[in-house]
Amino acid sequence: MENKIQLSEKEIPRFFYNIMADMPNKPMPPLHPGTREPITPDLLEPLFPRELIMQETSAERYIEIPEEVRRIYAKWRPTPLIRARGLEKMLDTPAKIYYKYEGVSPAGSHKPNTAVAQAFYNKIAGTKRIATETGAGQWGTALAYACQAFGMECEVYMVRASYDHKPYRKVMINAFDAQVYPSPSDRTEYGRQLLRENPGSTGSLGIAISEAIEKAASDPEAHYALGSVLNHVLLHQTIIGQEAILQLEKAGDMPDMIVAPFGGGSNFAGIVFPFLRMNLAEGQNIRCIAVEPNSCPKLTRGKFRYDFGDTAGKTPLLPMYTLGHDFMPSPIHAGGLRYHGAGVLVSQLLKDGLIEAVSESQDRCFKAGLDFIKAEGIIPAPEATHAISTVIGEAVRCREEGRSKTILFNLCGHGHFDMSAYEAYMSGSIKDANVTDEEIGASVAGTDMFQPA
Amino acid sequence: MENKIQLSEKEIPRFFYNIMADMPNKPMPPLHPGTREPITPDLLEPLFPRELIMQETSAERYIEIPEEVRRIYAKWRPTPLIRARGLEKMLDTPAKIYYKYEGVSPAGSHKPNTAVAQAFYNKIAGTKRIATETGAGQWGTALAYACQAFGMECEVYMVRASYDHKPYRKVMINAFDAQVYPSPSDRTEYGRQLLRENPGSTGSLGIAISEAIEKAASDPEAHYALGSVLNHVLLHQTIIGQEAILQLEKAGDMPDMIVAPFGGGSNFAGIVFPFLRMNLAEGQNIRCIAVEPNSCPKLTRGKFRYDFGDTAGKTPLLPMYTLGHDFMPSPIHAGGLRYHGAGVLVSQLLKDGLIEAVSESQDRCFKAGLDFIKAEGIIPAPEATHAISTVIGEAVRCREEGRSKTILFNLCGHGHFDMSAYEAYMSGSIKDANVTDEEIGASVAGTDMFQPA
Numbered sequence: 001m002e003n004k005i006q007l008s009e010k011e012i013p014r015f016f017y018n019i020m021a022d023m024p025n026k027p028m029p030p031l032h033p034g035t036r037e038p039i040t041p042d043l044l045e046p047l048f049p050r051e052l053i054m055q056e057t058s059a060e061r062y063i064e065i066p067e068e069v070r071r072i073y074a075k076w077r078p079t080p081l082i083r084a085r086g087l088e089k090m091l092d093t094p095a096k097i098y099y100k101y102e103g104v105s106p107a108g109s110h111k112p113n114t115a116v117a118q119a120f121y122n123k124i125a126g127t128k129r130i131a132t133e134t135g136a137g138q139w140g141t142a143l144a145y146a147c148q149a150f151g152m153e154c155e156v157y158m159v160r161a162s163y164d165h166k167p168y169r170k171v172m173i174n175a176f177d178a179q180v181y182p183s184p185s186d187r188t189e190y191g192r193q194l195l196r197e198n199p200g201s202t203g204s205l206g207i208a209i210s211e212a213i214e215k216a217a218s219d220p221e222a223h224y225a226l227g228s229v230l231n232h233v234l235l236h237q238t239i240i241g242q243e244a245i246l247q248l249e250k251a252g253d254m255p256d257m258i259v260a261p262f263g264g265g266s267n268f269a270g271i272v273f274p275f276l277r278m279n280l281a282e283g284q285n286i287r288c289i290a291v292e293p294n295s296c297p298k299l300t301r302g303k304f305r306y307d308f309g310d311t312a313g314k315t316p317l318l319p320m321y322t323l324g325h326d327f328m329p330s331p332i333h334a335g336g337l338r339y340h341g342a343g344v345l346v347s348q349l350l351k352d353g354l355i356e357a358v359s360e361s362q363d364r365c366f367k368a369g370l371d372f373i374k375a376e377g378i379i380p381a382p383e384a385t386h387a388i389s390t391v392i393g394e395a396v397r398c399r400e401e402g403r404s405k406t407i408l409f410n411l412c413g414h415g416h417f418d419m420s421a422y423e424a425y426m427s428g429s430i431k432d433a434n435v436t437d438e439e440i441g442a443s444v445a446g447t448d449m450f451q452p453a
Numbered sequence: 454m455e456n457k458i459q460l461s462e463k464e465i466p467r468f469f470y471n472i473m474a475d476m477p478n479k480p481m482p483p484l485h486p487g488t489r490e491p492i493t494p495d496l497l498e499p500l501f502p503r504e505l506i507m508q509e510t511s512a513e514r515y516i517e518i519p520e521e522v523r524r525i526y527a528k529w530r531p532t533p534l535i536r537a538r539g540l541e542k543m544l545d546t547p548a549k550i551y552y553k554y555e556g557v558s559p560a561g562s563h564k565p566n567t568a569v570a571q572a573f574y575n576k577i578a579g580t581k582r583i584a585t586e587t588g589a590g591q592w593g594t595a596l597a598y599a600c601q602a603f604g605m606e607c608e609v610y611m612v613r614a615s616y617d618h619k620p621y622r623k624v625m626i627n628a629f630d631a632q633v634y635p636s637p638s639d640r641t642e643y644g645r646q647l648l649r650e651n652p653g654s655t656g657s658l659g660i661a662i663s664e665a666i667e668k669a670a671s672d673p674e675a676h677y678a679l680g681s682v683l684n685h686v687l688l689h690q691t692i693i694g695q696e697a698i699l700q701l702e703k704a705g706d707m708p709d710m711i712v713a714p715f716g717g718g719s720n721f722a723g724i725v726f727p728f729l730r731m732n733l734a735e736g737q738n739i740r741c742i743a744v745e746p747n748s749c750p751k752l753t754r755g756k757f758r759y760d761f762g763d764t765a766g767k768t769p770l771l772p773m774y775t776l777g778h779d780f781m782p783s784p785i786h787a788g789g790l791r792y793h794g795a796g797v798l799v800s801q802l803l804k805d806g807l808i809e810a811v812s813e814s815q816d817r818c819f820k821a822g823l824d825f826i827k828a829e830g831i832i833p834a835p836e837a838t839h840a841i842s843t844v845i846g847e848a849v850r851c852r853e854e855g856r857s858k859t860i861l862f863n864l865c866g867h868g869h870f871d872m873s874a875y876e877a878y879m880s881g882s883i884k885d886a887n888v889t890d891e892e893i894g895a896s897v898a899g900t901d902m903f904q905p906a
Contacts, residue, residue, distance in 0.1 A: 002461065002462045002463075002527070003462060003527050003528055004462065004527075006459055006461075008455065008459075009455045009456065009457065010455075074455070074456050074457075075456055075539070075829070075830055076830070086528070104557070105830075106830030106831065108869075145830060148827060149830075167872075167873075167876065168872035168873070168876075171872045171873075171875055171876045171879070172832070172872065174879060175823060175826045175827070175832070175875060175879070176826070176827065177827065370628060373628045373629070374601060374628070374629065374630065376528070377528055377529070377558075377559030377598060378559065379625070379628070414869075416561075416867075416869035416870065417869065417872075419620075419621035419624045419625065419870075420620075420621070420624075422624055422628060423620065423621075423624045426624065426627060426628070
């Protein structure tokens with residue numbers, strides 16, 4: 001029995017899977033931030049190419065993946081599905097644990113799956129440059145790679161705190177010929193305004209999003225791109241789960257539960273949605289578990305509301321589980337999970353009880369990450385350790401109850417650029433970062449958002 | 454046609470290939486540093502387990518790989534062979550370029566191939582702990598991983614300059630439960646002596662080797678391990694080339710030339726020796742090119758002499774191409790190539806004209822590395838960029854001469870822990886580090902070494 005279940009490049013999926021087609025309750029529409037009426041596609045055209053706007057609202061079950069995109073995927077896809085025999089042995093569990101390893105991509109995470117698709121649709125629409133934001137740098141790296149592959153310019157607004165403290169992601173973005181600017185920057189009206197008010201601002205993801213949107217909207221040759229949350233982003237990631245189904249079939253197995261970290265939803269949706277189709281359309285009963293950090297618990301403790309995607313309130317209002325767009329999560333190391341809201345599709349599925357959500361503490365996640373390093377020899381990204389921690393808990397429960405389960409999780413990226421976080425944990429300086437009910441309540445109450453009718 | 458040529462775990466080689474069996478001229482014996490008589494195996498027993506001492510002098514063509522070792526290899530092996538279509542396109546060359554990617558291992562380089570084998574032979578010999586040195590940290594990480602896999606302790610003497618400036622490798626070694634000490638340390642007589650003379654010493658690889666040897670020799674439960682140079686180390690790496698042969702056969706191809714970076718020889722030997730067997734035993738005519746840095750040119754400008762493996766003169770005298778064991782190479786970023794001598798097997802092959810050697814300048818290598826990042830989406834280790842630079846030169850020559858060649862090279866590791874070096878290059882602060890004939894002449898003349906009879 002092999003450790004790694006591999007597919008050939010010919011087996012890279014030919015279609016993105018659109019879960020909208022199979023959802024019992026379709027999500028409510030995004031609303032215009034001013035009129036609070038459902039938005040029309042033309043309102044999004046300054047920001048996105050037409051093909052992506054159509055994907056955002058499409059009800060087609062399968063959307064063909066362009067050959068140009070599949071050819072670039074083939075540089076690292078299909079990614080391996082690995083049986084975690086080392087971890088099973090360490091935990092002495094009867095559970096079978098598999099992980100899909102997305103860290104083999106050029107950016108070291110699952111992000112290029114959608115970056116390449118978004119860059120392609122922009123390229124054929126004539127876009128000359130794409131503006132985006134990045135927190136810790138994973139998404140900025142992925143989009144830089146994708147733009148360079150299609151010969152477009154890319155400018156990345158990187159949260160100032162990360163820009164100053166994580167220089168290697170910046171180097172990597174530059175290596176792909178993209179420009180990186182610390183946000184707030186003096187390149188946008190919004191950035192200049194913030195710098196006037198506070199010259200020493202270290203920025204936030206919400207601010208960086210607002211800057212990138214402003215830049216894209218004001219330049220007729222530019223578009224904007226987002227790395228998670230939106231329907232078309234989740235759509236592109238479904239190649240992960242589709243490959244995993246093929247691989248598990250080769251192994252003669254099928255998961256009882258699937259676990260994935262949760263930030264905006266693209267990582268989770270990527271591995272879960274194709275399996276969830278089996279639940280929705282074929283009567284399967286696979287548990288699908290989203291894992292978020294204790295410190296940013298929109299799924300487990302947030303409210304289902306119409307809210308903005310950014311801090312400045314420039315995006316359409318989206319119906320989602322949210323902590324309020326003013327919510328400022330603790331500066332945990334899993335930067336990719338520090339987002340106040342959940343994507344619309346995932347929010348609706350959670351509301352309908354079709355998926356589950358749990359939260360994990362930061363210290364417990366790093367302990368799980370170190371166990372995984374020893375057991376499997378791969379350094380997981382801090383985001384990925386959230387899934388690992390939950391998987392370990394479930395596998396230990398299998399041992400205690402003497403029952404075998406098959407567990408699949410998404411190892412969404414490597415942690416080679418996060419070694420300082422592991423160092424901090426090993427030196428004892430990382431504790432849990434939690435949030436009180438009062439803080440959540442205050443954020444939800446104090447934010448301009450409203451309950452869907 | 455696929456980009457990545459993959460093998461199944463069943464195709465991991467079952468034997469190490471020992472080139473000693475096919476060499477027309479066998480290498481001269483190592484000499485005792487005191488008596489200058491050929492050493493006997495018992496002299497090495499304080500440092501190495503018997504099985505490795507036997508491998509060091511074996512003339513058997515094939516040595517079986519233990520199942521326990523193959524099982525651990527299977528966590529990341531067989532490594533992919535990748536057709537560099539992006540690079541071919543960038544260079545507009547008729548050449549076909551393939552690379553074997555060893556960066557997928559737990560340590561991120563080819564080093565675990567021998568670390569796992571050495572740890573296994575130590576384990577069955579009853580060794581409780583292994584001491585070693587590391588420069589930039591690749592080898593220390595690999596041995597830490599391997600010792601942890603077999604439940605042995607590991608202590609790593611890391612050159613102080615690297616210990617202070619490359620903390621993430623240290624974190625990774627710690628994550629595998631090994632101890633790391635900056636060298637010179639107060640844990641050995643030699644280290645204490647050096648610290649008395651110069652408390653601020655930043656150390657060198659030669660000093661760290663001497664410390665690790667002293668520690669291992671003075672502890673009856675401990676052994677020593679080396680990451681390159683020695684025959685048994687080169688032997689273990691031959692799984693790289695054996696896999697590459699299978700993969701190229703699947704692609705219906707065979708190389709006209711093979712290119713690999715050269716430090717002590719394990720990386721080069723690993724990919725080249727199985728192909729060189731075809732030259733020696735089957736009349737093939739594949740060019741085998743070792744690439745060393747301009748600043749440490751033992752193969753292209755050194756002398757063939759009996760010399761020590763370390764600075765302190767504690768190792769046996771080895772017949773090799775050397776710059777003199779006192780030679781202090783410039784602090785180039787390709788730390789793995791900063792070694793004064795070449796392994797005995799490779800030295801003899803070069804002397805007999807069976808392989809070639811070239812040197813590359815540091816700035817040209819980093820430029821090649823950046824081209825590779827853009828073309829292939831993988832960040833190569835600084836060591837690996839030496840091979841890439843030579844490959845690019847050969848591929849451009851193919852274009853100019855209108856001839857196609859098939860080129861294979863060893864992409865021995867990723868550069869995720871070397872981003873500061875890329876940053877330095879991009880900011881213009883890296884120039885070539887060369888060495889004058891006078892400097893080499895002085896080092897060779899001033900060092901206690903002698904011409905083989």
